[in-house]
Amino acid sequence: MKILITGAAGYKGTQLVDLMLASGHEVFALDDFRYNQKVLQNHFKNPKLHLRKADVCDLNSYEDWLKQCDALLPLACLTGAPVCEKNPELARAINHQSIVDSLKVLSKNQMVLFPMTNSGYGVGGEAYCDENSPLTPLSHYAKLKVETEQEVLARENSLSFRFATLFGASYRMRYDLLVNDFMWKAMDSGEIHLFEGHFRRNFLHVLDGARVYLHALNNWDQMRGQIFNVGLSSANMTKLDLCSEIQKVVPHLQITANESMKDPDKRDYVVSNQKIEMTGFSCEMTLPQGLAELKKLFILGRSKEDSNQ
Ligand SMILES: NC(=O)c1ccc[n+]([C@@H]2O[C@H](COP(=O)([O-])OP(=O)(O)OC[C@H]3O[C@@H](n4cnc5c(N)ncnc54)[C@H](O)[C@@H]3O)[C@@H](O)[C@H]2O)c1
Known part of the structure; x- marks a missing residue:
């Protein structure tokens, strides 16, 4: 299959390129490389990788790819609440409008696999949130994702994954994600200042976040038109539970819980x-x-580009 991945040089995109090429697919990888990512070189010898530096807001720059792909995986994004709060109009252009515009170019037999976030569930109450639970997005980022998911699912041949917060090592790192951030703090300073440690979240390894796309392509007739939460069920936990898990790997970690401070x-x-x-x-x-x-990744250190803040 011909797979068009936008945001291919990102935290998850780089894992997806690996996996799709390893599965024999032809990959059309597009990114604007805004974080100066030095990634994907390990595949440059592979003739099945096509690479383009382009802005998803400029439809003309990749309309040819849109027309010929079998599946579109629109990952390009200002990812995360803080970066979207700082750049609200740009976030709308990239995270929402570019996808709406690209859908108009596609024919109905082309597949779209949309990366939604389970942060659309906002404050979920005691019950488990399933795909029918009401969406109460709290941030501009989550609100844009909810709006875009509706547009994507309005076309027949699409599906949406509502992803848990990703963690783990990737070629492009993101230390603004909760598990990665806490682990960095544990290793770097030996201390985590925890606010509202009882807040519960769900997590997923970035590799599994990529594997699920392949699973859907291989089971398309069964899965098309639907929404799927995608998270690690054993990693539905409070922030305090997460710190306890980190303490098993970093035994000298000090956790300072401060319940009077509020987490934004x-x-x-x-x-x-x-x-x-x-x-x-x-x-x-x-x-x-x-x-x-x-x-292990801590040994390599980090740079300011390893975060979307
Ligand atoms: N990481 C998570 O926990 C998580 C959870 C749920 C959903 N998602 C979704 O998965 C997708 C990928 O997330 P990620 O964690 O890899 O984020 P990321 O920020 O690492 O990746 C986004 C990529 O998009 C590129 N990009 C940004 N603006 C662009 C533009 N105008 N044109 C072309 N490329 C552009 C960036 O350079 C980057 O490589 C996003 O759509 C995100 O909303 C991620």
């Missing part, structure tokens, strides 16, 4: 991943495996 990120929910599991998908990577991997 108000997300608090537990997520049911049963629907995707029922299709035969299961995660390969556990949280402890991801933490062990991040501990």
Whole structure:
């Protein structure tokens, strides 16, 4: 298949390129490389990789690719709440409008696999959020994702993944993600200052976040037209639980819980991943495996581009 991946030089995009090429697909990888990513070189010898530096807001720069691909994976994004709060109009142009415009170019037999976030569930209450739970997005980022998901699902041959917060090592790192951020702090300063440690979140290793696209392409007739939560069911946990897991890998870690301080990120929910599991998908990577991997990655250090703040 011909797979068009926008945001291909990102945290998840680079994993997807690996996986799709390893599965024999022809990959059309597009990114504007705004974080100066030095990635994907390991595939440059592969004739099945096509690479282009372009802005998804400039439809003319990749309309030819849109017309010929079998599947579009529109990952290009200002990813995360803080960067979208800082650049609200640009976020709308990239995260929403570019996708709406690209859908108009596609014919109905072309597939679209949309990366939504389960942060659309906002504050979920006691019950597990499933795909029918109401969406109460809290941030501009999550609101744009909800709007875009509606547009994507309005066309027949699409599906949406509502992803948990990703963690683990990738070619492009993001230390603004909760697990990666906490692990960095644990390793760097030996200390985590925890606010509202009872807030619950769901996590997923970045590799499994890529594997699920392949799973959907291989099971398209069964999965098309639907929404799937995608998270690691054993990693529905509070922030305090997460710190305890990190302490197993970084025993000298000091956790200072301060319940009087407020976290600007108000997300608090537990997520049911049963629907995707029922299709035969299961995660390969556990949280402890991801933490062990991040501990090794710490040796390489980090630069300011390894974050979307
Ligand atoms: N990481 C997560 O926890 C998570 C969870 C849910 C959903 N998602 C979604 O998955 C997708 C990828 O996330 P990620 O974590 O890899 O983020 P990322 O920021 O690492 O990747 C986004 C990529 O898009 C590129 N990009 C940004 N603006 C562009 C533009 N105008 N034109 C072309 N390229 C552009 C960036 O250079 C970057 O490589 C996003 O759509 C995100 O919303 C991620």
